[in-house]
Amino acid sequence: MGEWLSTTLREVANLNYGKNLPSKIRIPGDVPVYGSNGIVGWHNEAIVNKAGIIVGRKGSVGAIQLSNRPFCPIDTTYFITADDTKVDINFLYYLLRHFNLSRLVSDLIPGLNRDLAYAQEIVVPNTEIEQRRIAAVLSLVQRGIEQKEHRRPRFTTGFRKVLMYKLFTEGTRGEPQKQSEIGSIPEGWEVVKLGSCCGVVNSSISYTMLMKMDSFDSSKAVDVMGVKVSDMNIPGNEEAFINANLVRKLSRELSKKKTVPAGAVVFPKRGAAIATNKKRITTTWTVLDPNLIAVVPGEKVIQGYLYYWSQTFDLRKITDPGPTPQLNKKDVVSVLFPLPQDPDEQREITNSLKTVDKSIRGYRDQLFAMQDLFHTLLHQLMTAEIRVNDLDLEELGIKADEEQAEAV
Structure with missing residues (x-):
């Protein structure tokens, strides 16, 4: 790092305090007003009459924004212009993003302390080029x-x-087209109750029971996945249950009798999760926790068709909104379903x-x-691990005019 200079933030930049500009005194205009989390409004007159960096001081502490035009930084921010730094302003913007000032926040210091920020050691290239x-x-x-x-x-x-x-x-x-109970549909389609063409089921084995079971040691064993509402949010599970925190190997016979088969559409049936309207497809034999319910396509229904249709249906329409929102099997089986x-x-x-x-x-x-x-x-x-001269932009897929x- 011989061509780079070790220094502190204090030596290369000055953090100026933003100004008080409450929304009630702003006059509509084309000047962006920046809070700690980005643009929070507009004004007719700039506080800073040039481009600059905005640093979150309170709220979104350490968040870094760059304005390429005159702007208004409010009092939850610091700001830096080209006049306030000894390095290139655009380089400083990326340096601060890499530096992650939010890590300086603690329970004792809820906002970004300027002196603490100034004391941080940084390295910068010697040349502005x-x-x-x-x-x-x-x-x-x-x-x-x-x-x-x-x-x-x-x-x-x-x-x-x-x-x-x-x-x-x-x-x-x-x-x-013809008119039906759910609106216009093709003449060759029918509207049926979901329960007449699909199974609405839970697993006979509970999630807790599956946790306590030992895996079946046999070449004939099959994977059984246990899923909870939280498993819908595991990366990779955006459409189907690919991953889960609970998997056991059980006999095929037991799995067939006591669990939900692959190809079912699963969604929440209790609590605030209903309002998320998330639906997921099972990919193997599956055990559901008590907050989930599944719809299994019958002989006349293609699995993919059921899944995509389910995404158009708002679960809140059949939810009892009581203290704890919930929907039951009787609500699901009565849903009207357009069936080609x-x-x-x-x-x-x-x-x-x-x-x-x-x-x-x-x-x-x-x-x-x-x-x-x-x-x-x-x-x-930013760590000089590589240099710009080492980069092949075309190979990296970076398009430049x-x-x-x-x-x-």
């Missing part, structure tokens, strides 16, 4: 992330929601939505990969 090049690389990746995040809500929730509504009201065959008589049409609807979900997953994976790349580069560049490439 290198500082700017580092900032330019990180800015390229961050801009790509922001562009993807900006497009994501419209792509994921908007298009998918419209398509699901269209498929479950119009089908795929262009049939004439041709299983092939159910498959067509399922495949259309699977295609969309595959695109969404690909889009999401690209975004996660870019975020991982950003955090990796942030650490490696001529001007951006020149800056790097």
Whole structure:
């Protein structure tokens, strides 16, 4: 790190206190007002008449924002402009993000203490050229992330929601419509009670019982997964129960009699979790805790069709809102269910939505990969583990125009 300087934050930057600007005295305008967690409003006149960094002082302590235009930092923040630092302002922005000032907060010091922040040791490149090049690389990746995040809500929730509504009201065959108890549906469809074409079940083995059982030592044993509401939130379980904190090996015969089979749609039946409307698919024999219930597709219902339809149904419609919200089997079996008589049409609807979900997953994976790349580069560049000259932007998938490439 011979070309880098070891110093303290005090030596390279001055943290200025933000100003009191309550919402009641703000005059509508185009100047962003920054609190500790980002833009909190707008005003007609800037407090700081140039670009700068905003640092959370109270509230979202240590959060770092960058304004590329004049702005208003309120009194829950510190701010830094190019006049307040001896290093490139954009480099300092990324340096502070890497430094994680929020770790300086304690129960004794709830806000960000300026003197404590000033005392922190940092390392910076000796030359402003290198500082700017580092900032330019990180800015390229961050801009790509922001562009993807900006497009994501419209792509994921908007298009998918419209398509699901269209498929479950119009089908795929262009049939004439008819009115039913649940609205317009194709003439060849029926509206039936969910309990007439699907099983609504719990497991006969309780979650607690499964915890106490020993795994069955046999080549004929099958995996039995125990799931709770919290297992819906395990990474990888966004659509189906791929992972769980409880798994046992039981005999196939016992599993078939006492557990929920693979392909069932599971959702909460008790407590605040009902309002989340989360539904998950079982991937093996499964034991449910008492706060979950499952719908098993019958012979006339394609599993994927049931799952996607379930995502359009709001569980709150059949929930008893008492002190502890809950829904029961009798509520679920009475739900009206649009059923195409041709299983092939159910498959067509399922495949259309699977295609969309595959695109969404690909889009999401690209975004996660870019975020991982950003955090990796942030650490490696800010610790001189790698240098800008060592990077092949094209190989990393970083797209730069001529001007951006020149800056790097």
